[in-house]
Amino acid sequence: MTLPFSWDLVTGLISFLLTLMILSYLIGDNPAFRIAIYLFIGVSAGYVAAIAWNQVLKPRLFLPLIQGGWTNLLLLVPLILGLLMFAKLSPRLARLGNPSLALIVGVGAAVAVGGAVLGTLFPQTEAAASRFALPLIAEGWPKWLGLLVEALIMLLGTISTLAFFHFSAKSTPRGPQRGKIIDILAGVGQVFVAITFGVLSAGAFAAAMTALIERMYFLVNFLGIFG
């Protein structure tokens, strides 16, 4: 049986081989697996470099700086700051890259902190408190009771999880120890934390299982071409 040449066939064949090379890790570390890994890292690095040049540096820095007017001279500032970052490669000249790094870290930290406070902390706290805004019992006490229990469990989970990460302790003859109430809440919070980690693990496993299924499906379909 002759197959028509197509680039899809070529890419499919490459994908098939690379998939087998990655799956060969089941028998242990081997050169095939290493080749596939190195190939993936190299291609990813090259693609990222191409994207960074084509979609960031060229259209947003160099072309405006070259083709633009005097108003675009301000672009020299990010250009100089970017070049100073290369000074970090030399131990002697590392100090020259400190201003650029400081700008990146400072702005990034400000954005992250502001977003965390305004986008997560306040809304989540408000949401946890609003759980106790129960409907009227007249609407049905089972529903009301259910919502109340749900709110209490959520409150208990929140407080106990925070107590679990409370590490301040008093010094005693037997060593540093937390208060008894904190200890009890930390124990309960430990249960909630464990449940959360279990859910996270299950989700990761589900995602990996989906990826495996997709690859197996690909292999079967590719082999089906020749069968």
Next chain:
Amino acid sequence: MADQRCPMCGKLNPEEQEICLFCEARLKPLIANIPSYPEFDPPVEKKTDQPADQTGQKDMGASKKPISSWLMSLGNKSEEEQDAKAGTFGGNDEYPASDFSPASAVNETDREFREWLAGLRNQTSPEVRPETPISNENENTPIEPEQEIRASSIPEQPLTPAQKPEDESIPEWLSRLGGDSTDQGGGESSTPVSEIAVTEERPLTENISNENIPPWLQVLEPKAEIPTDEEEQLPEWLSQLPSIPAVESTSESSSGFNANTETNNRERQAEAENIDWLAQLKSSLGEKPRGELQDASSIGSEGTPIPVDETESTLPATELPDWLSNLHPEQSEKTSPEAGDQGNLRATDLPSWVQALRPIDSVITYSAPAESDERGEEETSGPLAGLQGVLPSTPWVGNIRKPQAEAVKLQVNNNQQRYAAQLEKMVRGEGQAQAKKTQELNPSRILRLAISVILIAVVLIPIVLGGSTIPELNLYPSEWVMTNQTINEIPAGAPLLLVFDYDPALASELEAAAAPVIQHLVFQGARLALISTNPTGPALGEQFLQATQNAFPEKDLIYTNLGYLAGGPVGITAFANEPTEAAEFTVRGDQAWQTPSLRGVSLLSDFGAVIILTDNADTGRLWIEQTRNKISDTPIVMIISAQAEPMIRPYLDSGQIQGLVTGLVGGKVYEQAYATPGKARLYWDSFGFGILAVEIMIVVGGLWGVIHYVRGRTKVRI
């Protein structure tokens, strides 16, 4: 030819020999630094001693003790040595101070004493009779020891007439000194101490007269009798003698010749001490019979008399050296049997400096030491004669054997031996080439392989066999209603922002979950704009939309790929504030906000909805945090991976997002709800069997762990 006696082995050697033929000891001493012993230094001021000497002279003169032969032998000296002697003791007229160093003092004193004796001899007798022993007035005095001294000590030195004493009051015994001294062998004395002692006294070159004769010498008279043991008493001249021990005789002479004031002081102190112990000795010997030995440690101490040979000539206490005062033939003979351990070499044969090296016991103490056998063998020759437990001084005598090689056994215990063997093994193994270890299957590796085989088999079987074994979902997730409602409320033809922030590794899951949603939106005529903070996002989005287009060719899919958004959270913030500035161009370089997909859109709130596709909880959180405040009523729908659901669901519960589709299950639900089978349905059976297999393995593994733990506890208790 006069022979000289070896001080070590006691054998006679020719006069010209410097080294003994038998024991190879040095016969003629070398000049050496002799330590000074202040307590035994001779008195400096002869003037002060004169009264005592004069007193002693009176007493000594009355005793009329016979002159010892040893003293006779002290007179032989060459004229050169006598001439060279300018003075003897420092500090007085008779013995002016000199600058002789201790190293040269020995020879100097020796020379002086010889000169002095030679002078005496010349005064008494013009001829020197070398071979004639000095006749002793004291007939009882044995002559042989003194003859030996004479033979080995003073060389022949005939006195010149100028040296003869002018005064006829010179004792007779002194006048006889010259003849005997000439009988002695020529050459230097083998007993440097005796020479030193001789030189100590007086140079023979000086004119001997009453004025020049030292007081102690004037009173020296030969003993009339040799006292018996019962009659032995400390001679008067001896009682007045200063204690000048033999050990320090050389030092005395050296210090005596030294003009150092410190030495003179030491001499004065020694003189006072000597007078004390001599007086004590006199009193004790006067009470005790001759031969009674005293404790060696009491020498010099107050109240301890020292036995003295009564036959010795009376000499002034200030000048008589210790060896000279102790030299007594009778005493030496009598002490030898009493001591028992004094050795064959008598004290008279030893020079004073040698005797000084002895412990006090061997010099003074004559009593047989107790427990002598326990202290080892007694040395019988050499300067250490009489001592016990000493190393042999004549190693050449006797058998010289090679020391026995003794086996050295190291005391080690079992642990140390084990450690040593282990260390040796390790060191030996370093030099040996070791074969490469073959990889062996360990239990964990086998288990991992087994699990992999099971999972692959479980996944492959439904794919290969086909069909649908796993039933459809009967229960929808709680977020399905909200999500469906949100998507249905999006106006038709509204611009939608699609954020493709997931990695290629989980593209299968996200595509399976997003496909029905996007299809739903495409069927509504939505305009799509793609953007990503992941460099691979634009490519993935492009591929996804191409696949969707291919699935629905009748529908024209309108979309704009805004490409990669750099800066992470800062880029998201910038895009949220000014989207036209943050993403100005498309991936093809076109003006993005002029495309049909983004016509009329200038702010983020102009979008009909923001649909975020991500497999990372942090990325989704960033988009929510940065854009929530910028878009007031624009809904946010998140299509996420199953692993990010626990972290993103609170945002759904808090109302910050309005729709949530989670993984393959969410896509399956959407497909089932809209009866649009897709990838979710293809993967559903394998997914179901795989999840079931994993659940079974988890349960079995947990039970095995519990059983193993219980069994371990049981063994510990037993």
